[in-house]
Amino acid sequence: MANNSTDLQGLRILISRPEGRNEDLRAALAAAGAEVSVQPLLRIAPLAEDDPRYQQARRLLLDLDHYQQLIFISANAVACGMAVIDGLWPQYPVGLRCHAIGAATAAALREWPWPAAALAPPGAESSGAMDSDSLLAQPALQQVAGQRILIVRGCGGRERLAEILRERAARVDYAECYQRCAPEISAEALQALLDRQRIQLVCLNSGDTLVQFSQRIAALRRGDYTLVVPSVRVEQQAREAGFEHIILADNAGTAATLAAIKNWQREKHVGSTKRE
Known part of the structure; x- marks a missing residue:
């Protein structure tokens, strides 16, 4: 062997x-x-504060208590998104469930006092679904009709996750906090x-x-x-x-x-x- x-x-x-x-x-x-x-x-570059996309993301994150589900797409989304969230929300909104795509994303979230508290425990399926399809298969995202869901991500990207959630009658918004640049x-x-x-x-x-x-x-x-x-x-x-x-x-x-x-x-x- x-x-x-x-x-x-x-x-x-x-x-x-x-x-x-x-x-x-x-x-x-x-x-x-x-x-x-x-x-x-x-290269991952946070958006400048005067960028309209940053200002839109900040407005959505300021209304975080209006959402039932919060999804971080990547560790980069955690780094850039939490930099904004941490200044707006010293305590996480009650009833807001948090999800991560990827084990690295879940690990990055656990470095913050919250939303780690709203994330599933280590080892649980929802603590770091490895892709959009596995996240969509989780029980918490099956019956989402009427719910508001916020996805924290970079500018642009695949639409499958939001499309399926909207087909399930959820209202989905994007908080885009960074951009991908050529090396x-x-x-x-x-x-x-x-x-x-x-x-x-x-x-x-x-x-x-x-x-x-x-x-x-x-x-x-x-x-x-x-x-x-x-x-x-x-x-x-x-x-x-x-x-x-x-x-x-x-x-x-x-x-x-x-x-x-x-x-x-x-x-x-x-x-x-x-x-x-």
Whole structure:
């Protein structure tokens, strides 16, 4: 049986989460024996206070006691949204239920005195649903007719969560608190990094990150890399962009990403052994 601590020995992997969000994945991959390089492919920027989108978000958050459900899309939504909320609400409104998408989002929420108090306990299903579909399947969001639900997120993004909740007769608003910006690295600099580090796998944790990577990689070089993606939707985007070698993880979390890469490595080893 392979030694779990060195399952990924010799693999050279690039991870690309926004700055400040890479350490857990980097440490997990390195502990498994991989050689890890870090290059953020998205920048997260809070909205300026004079931005109309910020002012709209602030108005909605000021009315937080009018809502029954509060949903944070990501850890970035927590960081930027709670910076506003904390100045408006020293105590959380009674009866407001809170939800997080992703374990990292739930962990970020628990660093605040509230809405941690309104969040499900660690280990409970609603403490960090890994995607919109799993959140929508939770009992608390089944019978929401007439309820007001506020989603804290970045500017733009997928509409599926709000669409389904509206189909269930909820009233849904967005508090958009940050924007996703292109990284400063050029196509030439990124390709030079990939070549210098002899990267084999590239972890892309979102469709936005895939777009930034695709824009910087020449079509003729896209077959050189195996991408690790967090959903069937992003996998399809990658294939449409001309990438052929793709590892599909269950979600964008560290545990799922690590498990998907380890499984791919095991299958690759088994296939190589059979050919021998």
